[in-house]
Amino acid sequence: DGGITQSPKYLFRKEGQNVTLSCEQNLNHDAMYWYRQDPGQGLRLIYYSQIVNDFQKGDIAEGYSVSREKKESFPLTVTSAQKNPTAFYLCASTPLGESSLDTQYFGPGTRLTVL
Amino acid sequence: EDKVVQSPLSLVVHEGDTVTLNCSYEVTNFRSLLWYKQEKKAPTFLFMLTSSGIEKKSGRLSSILDKKELFSILNITATQTGDSAIYLCAVPEPFGNEKLTFGTGTRLTIIP
Numbered sequence: 001d002g003g004i005t006q007s008p009k010y011l012f013r014k015e016g017q018n019v020t021l022s023c024e025q026n027l028n029h030d031a032m033y034w035y036r037q038d039p040g041q042g043l044r045l046i047y048y049s050q051i052v053n054d055f056q057k058g059d060i061a062e063g064y065s066v067s068r069e070k071k072e073s074f075p076l077t078v079t080s081a082q083k084n085p086t087a088f089y090l091c092a093s094t095p096l097g098e099s100s101l102d103t104q105y106f107g108p109g110t111r112l113t114v115l
Numbered sequence: 116e117d118k119v120v121q122s123p124l125s126l127v128v129h130e131g132d133t134v135t136l137n138c139s140y141e142v143t144n145f146r147s148l149l150w151y152k153q154e155k156k157a158p159t160f161l162f163m164l165t166s167s168g169i170e171k172k173s174g175r176l177s178s179i180l181d182k183k184e185l186f187s188i189l190n191i192t193a194t195q196t197g198d199s200a201i202y203l204c205a206v207p208e209p210f211g212n213e214k215l216t217f218g219t220g221t222r223l224t225i226i227p
């Protein structure tokens with residue numbers, strides 16, 4: 001089945017540790033996105049990538065890093081520099097083009113808790 | 116900078132009631148507006164609106180856009196407990212990179 005997978009579903013880390021969240025898609029989508037969602041808030045864009053080996057900062061990129069070595073994979077690293085990392089992280093992907101906005105697919109999310 | 120504001124932030128109604136959720140936006144070059152429903156995990160796409168005054172409908176859900184007044188509403192009639200969710204509104208950047216700006220969402224709770 002085609003779709004986006006994120007792992008793990010729940011993640012616990014101690015303060016000061018870096019942690020990497022996985023996002024994989026087999027939809028052959030060009031663009032991939034990472035969002036963060038906090039309680040009572042909408043989704044805020046962290047990073048996005050439109051092609052392999054290229055990515056851009058979103059609205060809240062500080063304390064995060066990404067890579068896009070393969071079209072199907074867009075891992076997000078939450079570094080120790082991120083002051084409030086506890087949140088729900090959503091990955092999304094979409095083909096590029098005018099008609100693609102209604103086909104932005106979201107993964108199931110990873111809930112990260114930093115103790 | 117694009118801005119999307121949703122209201123109310125939270126809404127609790129009884130099953131069978133009709134609800135109206137609001138989304139207002141400020142964008143430099145409007146392309147479209149999207150509505151999503153988020154239950155426990157991933158948001159799922161509901162509607163994409165591009166033209167003013169044309170209602171999009173799917174079962175008990177409908178949505179309409181007013182490009183002059185810069186807002187959209189999402190209506191749900193005869194609500195059911197399965198409608199309980201966060202409803203998100205988003206607008207894309209004007210330049211075709213599909214980067215979305217989301218509103219804060221409205222948390223809808225339907226009481227049986």
